[in-house]
Amino acid sequence: MSKRIEVNDLNVYYSDFLAVEGVNINIEPRTVTAFIGPSGCGKSTFLRTLNRMHEVIPGAHVQGEVLIDGNDLYAPGVDPVLVRRQVGMVFQRANPFPTMSIRDNVLAGVRLNNKRLSKSDGDDLVEKSLKGANLWEEVKDRLSLPGSGLSGGQQQRLCIARAIAVSPDVLLMDEPCSALDPISTLAIEDLIEELKQEYTIVIVTHNMQQASRVSDKTAFFNIAGTGKPGKLIEFDETTTIFSNPTVQATEDYVSGRFG
Secondary structure, three states: OOOOEEEEEEEEEEOOEEEEEEEEEEEOOOOEEEEEOOOOOOHHHHHHHOOOHHHHOOOEEEEEEEEEOOEEOOOOOOOHHHHHHHEEEEOOOOOOOOOOEHHHHHHHHHHHOOOOOOHHHHHHHHHHHHHHOOOHHHHOOOOOOEHHHOOHHHHHHHHHHHHHHOOOOEEEEEOOOOOOOHHHHHHHHHHHHHHOOOOEEEEEOOOHHHHHHHOOEEEEEEEOOOOOOEEEEEEEEHHHHHHOOOOHHHHHHHOOOOO
16 A cells, blocks of 8 residues: 655645645655644645645645656546545544444445445454554444444544545544544554554644654644745654754744744
8 A cells, every 4th residue: 555645836725815835745655744833834734635635625726746656636537536535534523423333434435435345344344444443442342333422532543444444545634633632642643653554644733742753754834924825844854853953943833932
């Protein structure tokens, strides 16, 4: 699975408003890349361009290239639904389907892709996905109960199980721990470390310690002021970004002087 992401001269617009400007970045397979920066600097917007999720907002469009193993996600004729199958996403707040059982939550994405499964194949996929999300042992005896009955941390891992059930190549995570307690956050961070053996992972986080713990590389985004576009300021090995950045604004941010 896992693929290389290459972004060239990407501008992201909401109608006429330039939200993110001139991003160039290469993300290697089987790595964790963290996007950090102050609120409103475009890091979540940019993350959503990596699987065309930003397009659900009317008027949103991009200029430039997003390549996954050399294939442009924005080439004419590319189906955004297929892109989102290849590039999964886990959101800030856990969003299991409240009327669905734990089992049906895991299989929801597969069924949305019109894939028919026998019961035994479905059972195998549910077990594999829940094990992949480190949730199987906690829920294996209550798969028929609603997913909404789980704790917050368990719900987030259920959403990760749902995302990996469709066998994506890339996993995007938009502040996946911001609503979780420290113990649940640690469980997700441990899971990210395991998942990178199979997936290319990109995570947006406001938690500097989390970025330093889970990521191999870190990208710092910033904004010059209200109404200005967000920009990628610096991208390097995480240890370099946090200990010896080359741009003063990066050092000011990671040391807590602003943001």
